[in-house]
Amino acid sequence: MDAIHGFGIFFVKKTVMEEKKYDVIVLGGGAAGMTAGIYLGRSKVSAVILDSATIGGQMVLTYEIANYPGIPSTTGYQLSSAMKKQARSFGCDVKANVKISSLQLNGAEKSVVVEGGVVYKAPAIILATGGRSRMLNVPGEKEFKGRGISYCATCDGDFFQDKNIIVVGGGNSALEEAVALTKYASKVTILHEFDHFQAFEHAVEAAKANPKIDFIMESHITEFSGDESLRKVKYKNLKTGEETEKAIDGVFIFIGYEANTDALKNTDVELNTYGEIVANDKMETNIPGVFTAGDCRSKQFRQITTAVADGTIAALNAIGYINAG
Amino acid sequence: MVLPTNLKHVATEDEYNEILKNHENVMICCGRMGPMCVPVYDVMEDLQEEYKHVEFRDMLFDSPHAHVIRNLPQCRGFMGLPFTVYYKNGEVVAATSSIQSQEQITEILDREFGK
Secondary structure: OOOEOOOOEEEEOOEEEEEEEOOEEEEOOOHHHHHHHHHHHHOOOOEEEEOOOOOOHHHHHOOOEOOEOOEOOEOHHHHHHHHHHHHHHOOOEEEOOOOEEEEEOOOOOEEEEEOOOEEEEEOEEEEOOOEEEOOOOOOOOOOOEOOOEEOOHHHHHHHHOOOEEEEEOOOHHHHHHHHHHOOOOOEEEEEOOOOOOOOOHHHHHHHHHOOOEEEEOOEEEEEEEEOOOEEEEEEEEOOOOOEEEEEOOEEEEOOOEEEOOHHHOOOOOOEOOOOOEOOOOOOEOOOOOEEEOHHHEOOOOOOHHHHHHHHHHHHHHHHHHHHOO | OOOOOOOEEOOOHHHHHHHHHHOOEEEEEEEOOOOOOHHHHHHHHHHOOOOOOOEEEEEEOOOHHHHHHHOOHHHOOOOOOOEEEEEEOOEEEEEEEOOOOHHHHHHHHHHHHOO
């Protein structure tokens, strides 16, 4: 990068860049990132949390949380708001909805350039970018989101009273939500790409026992179409290649989660075959000074409690790293 | 009946009419506390400082008074929460269904109300 440094301002390709220096940058403001921010702030380590979307990550999208130790029942919104307030109270800066233009993770100084001309620099960085719901990425999906295509049965189920709908997926969420949607819909078809389900047996049995549910296996949706609302889907049988058009009122998509690591694919940080960040039990990645935490890393369980644990470990080891000089 | 958010709310039909009468630019997000709605409230909360010329409000979708939004012709065909409606001088100028990103929201705010 051709840059002229001076008093926190430098120029790249005639664009004025504002430079902000911290001890640690935390990428991602979910449970892992905010816990890291709390520990860093409380240790008097200057830190900033940057998130490209809403602070709270997937936690904020959880309606009821009943298994967070010490809190009998809360909402994701309340828990997230409390964590954000707590991190800020210890002096951690929190920035939501920032668009990251580039990342530099190698070397002694890590940098994150965001749209709008600010570059954040720190000797250590914690990657806590979380996960996101998978989309089908087929024609019509974006156009009919909210007009027949939904990703949340609890939110939108009651719009489909006495309607004919499809649930896409074969995991626990898909099968459990399909059963829940039979409270509203007249007919629910579960469409899945394999010849078997990944869900627990009790969820499969409950779906199979429900007279309103039927199944289309070894198939995937290739197109959504309609007018002001979704009217039809096309799906393809993966075994025979046969394509079928079906009139439909709604489609609910539950095909799992993926790590938010697209921005890391052009860096040297090690990812596994699922795109998840590889780290040791100190949350250290393969690059010195680069730590990770939460759902974006390769691990067995993805819970708020495990994200909080990851965030704690990453923050404490990042503090150790910067203190070691 | 209002939503437990940090935004200002619209609780009644009378309040809704007052807001539209007294503010040139209004954005109302009508939803619940679900995963599609909360991110929109959060974006609105963040944008309040920057868009001081816009009145940001939320409204509980299940309130009986929310018929003022549920039954708007511009929301016909909507089948995903939240219903987000933008008003200029009391008239609907844009409406969206389901989750929207900050980018999508600011695109509408800039286009309809200016920066």
